Amino acid sequence: MWQYTKKLQYPVNIKNPNPKYAQIIISQYGGPDGELGASMRYLTQRYSMPYAEVKGLLTDIGTEELAHLEMICAMVYQLTKNLTEKQIEESGFDKYFVDHTAAVYPIAASGLPWRAEYIQAKGDIITDLHEDLAAEQKARTTYDNLLRLIDDPDIRDPLKFLRQREIIHYQRFGEAQQTRCNDNGGAADKTA
Amino acid sequence: MSEQQRLKRTIHAYDFAIYEMVLYLDTHPNDRMALEKFKHYKLKRAAAVEQYESRFGPYTVTAKDTKNEQHWSWVDNPWPWENEANS
Numbered sequence: 680m681w682q683y684t685k686k687l688q689y690p691v692n693i694k695n696p697n698p699k700y701a702q703i704i705i706s707q708y709g710g711p712d713g714e715l716g717a718s719m720r721y722l723t724q725r726y727s728m729p730y731a732e733v734k735g736l737l738t739d740i741g742t743e744e745l746a747h748l749e750m751i752c753a754m755v756y757q758l759t760k761n762l763t764e765k766q767i768e769e770s771g772f773d774k775y776f777v778d779h780t781a782a783v784y785p786i787a788a789s790g791l792p793w794r795a796e797y798i799q800a801k802g803d804i805i806t807d808l809h810e811d812l813a814a815e816q817k818a819r820t821t822y823d824n825l826l827r828l829i830d831d832p833d834i835r836d837p838l839k840f841l842r843q844r845e846i847i848h849y850q851r852f853g854e855a856q857q858t859r860c861n862d863n864g865g866a867a868d869k870t871a
Numbered sequence: 872m873s874e875q876q877r878l879k880r881t882i883h884a885y886d887f888a889i890y891e892m893v894l895y896l897d898t899h900p901n902d903r904m905a906l907e908k909f910k911h912y913k914l915k916r917a918a919a920v921e922q923y924e925s926r927f928g929p930y931t932v933t934a935k936d937t938k939n940e941q942h943w944s945w946v947d948n949p950w951p952w953e954n955e956a957n958s
Contacts (some may be wrong), residue, residue, distance in 0.1 A: 684931075685950070686883065690957035736897040743890065753952035847894070854898035868899050 681742070688746040689840045693757040693833045698772035700829055701758035702788055707751045707825070707841070709785030709793035712817035714751055714841075718744035720798035720814060727802040732868070733855050737811075740848050747841055752783045754834065808856045815849040876958075878923045882930065885916035 707713040721741030728734045759772070759781045767773050774790065785793040801807055822842035829835060854867035872880070892909040899905055923930050929944075949955035 684886075685945070687951045687957065688887070691952070692954050692957035694954075732897050732900050736894065739890075739893055739897055743894075749952065753957075756952050757954055847891070851894050851898050858898065868901060 687750050687753060689837055691750055691753040691837045695831060696760050696762060697758050698762055698766060698770040700834060701755045702772060703825060703828060704751060705755050705786060706788040707821060708748060710787035711797045712821050714744050714748035715785050715793055716797040717814060717818060718748060723800045724807045729804060730859050733859060736851055736855055750837055755783045805860050808852055808860060811852045812849060815845045819845040875927050882916060882919045882923060885912055885919060888912045889916060
């Protein structure tokens with residue numbers, strides 16, 4: 680089960696609302712390679728995993744992704760505060776606003792709502808770990824793209840943290856794959 | 872930032888270090904050095920929490936001494952996604 684700690688994993692304090700930025704950052708919530716997909720993927724795959732430490736890893740990374748989802752939502756929330764009608768119209772945010780006002784809803788930058796088809800749980804450790812490695816790279820690339828488009832340091836700071844975490848997760852999935860999917864010569868955990 | 876915020880940030884830093892060790896230990900469950908590091912961070916965090924609580928009251932909703940609380944502060948603003956919780 681889950682405990683909730685009443686804080687963000689890394690602080691988000693954005694001084695300048697910007698609905699244009701909100702529209703692209705929201706992809707890391709409800710988009711194909713976003714944190715909602717990541718958390719659901721890992722928390723779903725763990726049930727059919729054969730090795731204890733892989734169940735642990737998927738549980739713990741999946742839980743951390745929920746914390747990242749929360750940070751992304753905090754960013755969208757802060758970026759869409761106190762908007763004027765003019766800002767809403769000129770930024771193109773009106774298309775989202777009409778259906779959700781200033782709520783934070785899981786969609787991609789394209790406007791497509793999140794879907795379960797973004798994830799897979801194939802029930803095979805080799806397959807699932809390969810998907811997880813790919814997922815972390817896709818997420819990292821998405822953060823790269825956001826950093827290309829956004830110059831506000833208040834926003835760049837938490838984005839860089841989140842990007843770094845994807846790289847670390849990739850490392851951990853790689854180690855799990857080495858230990859459990861190849862012959863033991865290359866295992867990260869030699870005692871496995 | 873205030874002393875209270877600074878102490879909170881210190882605890883958060885240890886929270887993060889501990890969580891990093893959790894992920895590493897998931898893929899290296901028999902790494903003794905990593906286990907030692909994990910225990911070390913937990914001790915440091917406990918000390919920081921103790922320091923915080925002695926001066927500012929409970930850090931978590933289940934902190935040991937809540938008898939002085941007249942009011943259920945868990946629900947109080949700000950919540951984590953609001954600017955005030957991160958300044």
